[in-house]
Amino acid sequence: MRVASALLISAVASGCSGNQSALDPHGAPAIHMEHLIIGIVAICTVIWVVVMVMLGVALLRGPRAAADTAKSEAWLAMTVVAAVAATVIIIAGLTIASFYTTRDIGVPKSDALTITVRGQQWWWQVFYAGADATPGFQTANEIHIPIGTDVHLRLESADVIHSFWVPSLAGKQDLVPGRSNSMLLRAEKPGVYRGQCAEFCGLQHSHMAIMVVAEAPADYDRWAASQRGDATMPADPDAAAGRGAFLAKPCAACHTIRGTAANGTTGPDLTHIGSRLTIAAGLAETTRGSLAAWIADPQTLKPGNNMPMVPLTSAELQNISAYMESLK
Amino acid sequence: MTGRDSTDSRDTGFNDGELDHRLASVWSTPPGLWGALSSVDHKIIGRRYISTAFVFLALGGLLALLMRLQLAQPEARFIGPDRYNQIFTVHGTNMMFLFAVPVMQAMAVYLVPLMVGTRNIAFPRLNAFSYWMYLAGGLLLWIAFVLDTGPDIGWFAYVPLSGPQYAAGKRADIWAQMITFTEVSALAVAVEIVVTVFKQRAPGMSLDRIPLFVWSMLVTSFLVILAMPAIMIASTSLILDRLVETHLFNPAEGGDVLLWQHLFWFFGHPEVYIIFLPAVGMVSTIVATFTRRPVFGYLAMVMALIATGVLAFGLWVHHMFVAGLPRLGESFFTASSMAIAVPAGLQIFCWLATMWAGKPIFKTPFLFVIGFMVTFVVGGLTGVMVASVPFDTQVHDTYFVVAHFHYVLVGGAVFPLLGAIYYWFPKLTGRMMSETVGRWVFGLIFAGFNLTFFPMHILGLRGMPRRVYTYQPEMPWSALNLFISLSASILALGFLLFFIDVIRSARSGAAASSNPWGASTLEWATSSPPPPYNFARLPVIGSLEALSDQSTALPVATGLRVDRRELLVSSVVEAIPEARESSAGDSIWPLWAALATTATLIWSIFTPWAVVWGSIPVAIALIGWFWPKGVPEDES
Amino acid sequence: MKDSATLDLTDLPSHGLGTASVSWWGTLAFMLIEGTGFALSIVVYLYLMSLAPHWPLDAAPPDLLAGTILTALLIASLVPNIFLARWARSQDLLKVRIGLIVMSLLGMAPLILRVFEFPAMHIKWDQNAYGSIVWVMLGLHTTHILTDLVETLVLTCLMFSRHGDNARRYGDVSDNTMYWNFVVATWLPMYACLYWVPRL
Ligand code: HEA
Ligand code: HEA
Ligand code: CUA
Ligand SMILES: [Cu+2]
Secondary structure: OOHHHHHHHHHHOOOOEEOOOOOOOHHHHHHHHHHHHHHHHHHHHHHHHHHHHHHHHHHHHHOOOOHHHHHHHHHHHHOOOHHHHHHHHHHHEEEEEHHHHHHHHHOOOOOOEEEEEEEEEOHHHOOOOOOOOOOOOEEEEEEEEEEOOEOOOOOOOOOOOOOEEEOOOOOOEOOOOOOOOOEOOOOOOEEEEEEEEOOOOOOOOHOOOEHHHHHHHHHHHEEEEEEEEOOOOOHHHHHHHHHHHHHHHHHHHEOOOOOOOOEEEOOOOOOOOHHHOEEEOOHHHHHHHHHHHHOHHHHHHHHOOOOOOOOOOHHHHHHHHHHHOOOO | OOOOOOOOOOOHHOOOHHHHHHHHHHOOOOHHHHHHOEEEEEEHHHHHHHHHHHHHHHHHHHHHHHHHHHOOOOOOOOHHHHHHHHHHHHHHHHHHHHHHHHHHHHHHHHHHHHOOOEEEEOHHHHHHHEEEEEHHHHHHHHHHHHHOOOOOOOOOOOOOOOOOOOOOOOOHHHHHHHHHHHHHHHHHHHHHHHHHHOOOOOOOHHHHHOOHHHHHHHHHHHHHHHHHHHHHHHHHHHHHHHHHOOOOOOOOOOHHHHHHHHHHHHHHHHHHHHHHHHHHHHHHHHHHHHHHOOOOOHHHHHHHHHHHHHHHHHOHHHHHOOOOHHHHHHHHHHHHHHHHHHHHHHHHHHHHHHHHOOOOOHHHHHHHHHHHHHHHHHHHHHHHHOOOOHHHHHHOOHHHHHHHHHHHHHHHHHHHHHHHHHHHHHHHOOOOOOOOHHHHHHEEEEEEHHHHHHHHHHHHOHHHHHHOOOOOOOOOOOHHHHHHHHHHHHHHHHHHHHHHHHHHHHHHHOOOOOOOEEEEEEEHHHOOOOOOOOOOOOOOOOOOOOOOOOOOOOEEEEOOOOOOEEEEEEEEOOOOOEEEEEOOOOOOOHHHHHHHHHHHHHHHOOOHHHHHHHHHHHHHHHHHHHOOOOOOHHHO | OOOOEHHHHHHHOOOHHHHOOOOHHHHHHHHHHHHHHHHHHHHHHHHHHHOOOOOOOOOOOOHHHHHHHHHHHHHHHHHHHHHHHHOOOOOOOOHHHHHHHHHHHHHHHHHHHHHHHHHHOOOOOOHHHHHHHHHHHHHHHHHHHHHHHHHHHHHHHHHHHOOOOHHHHHHHHHHHHHHHHHHHHHHHHHHHHHHHHHHH
16 A cells, blocks of 8 residues: 555656646637636726725715715716716626627537547546547547647536536536537647536546647547557567456456457546556556556545455556556 | 403503513513523524524634645645535535524514514514524534534535435435525524514604615515525425435436526525625615715615515526526526626615715724625626626636635625624624724734635636645645635634624623614614613604604604503504504424424435324424413404 | 604504404415415426426326316315405304314315325326426425315314404414415416326
């Protein structure tokens, strides 16, 4: 166990972040939103300052005339009416501005690249639809998209409500059981954009991150092609032994590794786990060490998650981790 | 059977001392435990209600400190996810259902009868019952929490996380049943307030002479009456889904998970104005007293209250902007949410005008009002921001929203409430609170509050979701979180000092005169604290400012009986006297009824048959409550 | 400050009736609360219907017989109820006693019919959301009949006791009749919703 936590600390400390900020937008929807956010915040700041100035003056202004009441009351009434009128105009403006922003963001077109994201407690199941010739494939906790194109996300849930949110690319949208929501995702330039489940979904809501990797279309195509393929037999003898152990242990009951007998569906598809940036929904960077730490004791690293601790000898652990890492 | 029985005795025949004596013997709560348990005096119950609510504030605040301790550094292992989820759920639930709503109603229970010039609240026994139910609901939640079975589903308990499939055990049932308790008590008080304001106003207090605080409580009570049934349907349905396998929220069998959100927020949004409108009434009262003039634009203020109350029912979808509803509908809710800024702004501008034209006196209650103006406008403006759909899709469920609602809840409601406590403390206890300590309390709370909550806006925009028990070190949030947690200790210190001041002043504060602030509403026309019968002779109202002319005698009405609890019923609009009416005497039955109801409700978490068997003792208690005892109050 | 008596209340009645009574207003307020609850339950019904591919879900529309007789009975009960209200207003003890007995019986009869209404729905509460909402609505309304019945029975006993002949009691009786009108009135939209909407 000590090994596991030492490994965890090193893994976590070096963890990878990526952008996760509405104020650092890199996709058209998020850029539109940032403009709106800055605009509204600026207007509201001005309103606040004006009100505070009025408050200060009202409280601190000099000696007050004794009783020229009728006239000053009328003047006050005029001012109040004017301020209310200004309020009406401003909120009408803000409403229209937010309406136009919604329109500018738009909705995904039907022919756009469609990715289905299914929320699970507490990880993301991802399906890339196939076309006529090419089959689709499944992955988890990481989405790759080509830059400069609209991507259509179909959002569903396997259990409770989750919310898909990658602030640097777009606003959030809930994944609601029994319903299918859609949203438009788009990145303007290559990069890793981090997101995090935004709707409280139980014990590990805090550790339900997702990585969006935006890359040039050619890179994206290469990635998709490699993901489509089955896992290959590892050359490294440790990893090959790990493959055997993995299939012999309960792992295979929960995980799928295409090209092997493992076809469980409780946990994430591990066919190309070694190619992902992080494991366990952003918990740690994918290294052999962090994989070992995770497999050795998932419940300490992510208390309450749905993967049990499977008793393994240390050799088995080493081998399985090597195998996992080899699944590029 | 009208009037002049030869046997009854009237107040006309007595001098002041004798009258006080007679009235006291009829209206006083007997000493001792039994007396305390059976009292139906709105002042005793009101004080009890207020104190209990403040205990819940302190407890909820301590939970907040625990959360801040855990969040002060990334990946802290101080509190685990299970406990943390219970903590924020109980913090939110406690603050909303056991502190904010009840404390506002409690202030009304104490003040409204005094402010409208009557001797007790309408349905005094219901009032006692309401308090016991409230206490039982609070105990249920907190005992469960202490036993590690506190609800862990968030204060709005979204299904399916709170449903039979994903919330095993009794935690979610405890949440839902606690809702039932607070619902019952809140509805009871709302009915009492409405009827007290409609029918028990002092003669001459026509609608346009009702103090603004009373107006705000009237509107609030209507909001309670129209909004609470939604949460009643929702929580009952949740219990049914969990207990007897109905499928109202189960999409696999034709139910719908968003139905829960619609029902919850149809209540939940008005709920925030149920908290805020009473605070508005308090602000108006304090502003009038400490600027030495009536609030500018009485009619406008009343219209703003009513407009807010009406609009409150058209906004609930703004809590569901990212749930996947049609975009066109959402735009409508953007517009309606923003429209709330108009009545809110109108009120702000009227207070500013009052301050402009008046002569401000910077006593502690007024300081809290100034603090309110500064912070509430921030919170209101962030409310306008999140009302915009595209804006909200970025900040929904992040610390930006946490910042918004603490600004409006603490800045917009707790600040006025603290001001109100400083203001009405002399009436509540007969003693003054310390002005010096009060300034410190204000300073610490004001500074601590802003330092704690302002940075949360930035955290939210920089991607930090709410309801996370921890965050990873590589996220750029650690420094701000540490800052927030440290600032929260300043805030806590302010509250601690407040509690100390309250306890100290209640025991040994300077004695208060009947009207220490020179205020103009009726509660100041009687002694501090008021006698059990409130007014020896009911005041007669000739203008909006009941006590404005303090040189002349207070006009009063005479002719009420002094051998039974008697008060005056007057007409709704003009407050023309219609009848003398008896007011129920002390009774232990409300307590029995509350105990029977409590047993039934808690038992029903385990089996639906509890409702069948439990209804028997409840019915017995209610019959005991209403069955005439042959006392003068039962006659006509 | 000194008091100056400017208004004499001596000649006012010592108990208000009708709109001058606080309990009348209290009853009204509780009706508002419960009416909102009923309305919301109908909204939930229609909401679930709007989401369903077909309605009712996996069940035939309810049989009309029991529900329709009950509706007719409830409407008919308004006649003695209105008379009872009138007698209570004129404080006629004998007639009020008779009226209360009649209304007690008329409170029990619908409960018997209600027993047949649940099976007439052709669905149980735990089968699907349609069954759930139907049972919830029927249950909600049944509780109201039941509570009003208990109240009527207690009042009947009271009117036969020494506390009976008293303006306050007559006021209670008339508030009770008002509440029964409410129980009947709220049933009509529920009846339409439960029995006829599935046939549209
Ligand atoms: C006292 C409580 C209170 C009050 C008064 C308010 C007031 C407002 N709230 Fe807030 N709100 C909450 C309590 C409150 N709220 C809570 C508890 C939640 C979160 C629940 C949860 O998720 O846990 C919430 C969440 C919430 C949301 C959902 C956010 C989300 O979950 O993503 C929204 C969205 O529209 C919103 C909007 C508003 C608006 C428009 C107002 C308006 O009433 C504000 C109006 C006031 C002003 C605008 C300032 C004064 C006006 C002027 C000075 C005039 C000039 C102004 C202009 C020209 C704009 N609130
Ligand atoms: C009126 C309502 C109210 C009030 C007053 C507060 C007060 C505070 N709240 Fe709370 N809060 C909510 C309503 C409220 N909150 C709600 C509705 C939620 C959402 C819950 C959910 O998501 O489900 C929430 C959530 C919430 C969160 C987000 C949790 C999360 O999403 O993970 C945080 C985090 O910092 C927080 C902090 C605080 C703090 C620091 C205070 C401070 O202001 C507290 C200051 C008070 C004290 C520190 C007490 C001092 C007392 C003493 C020192 C003891 C003296 C004792 C005696 C004399 C007996 N609150
Ligand atoms: Cu998934 Cu939060
Ligand atoms: Cu709201």
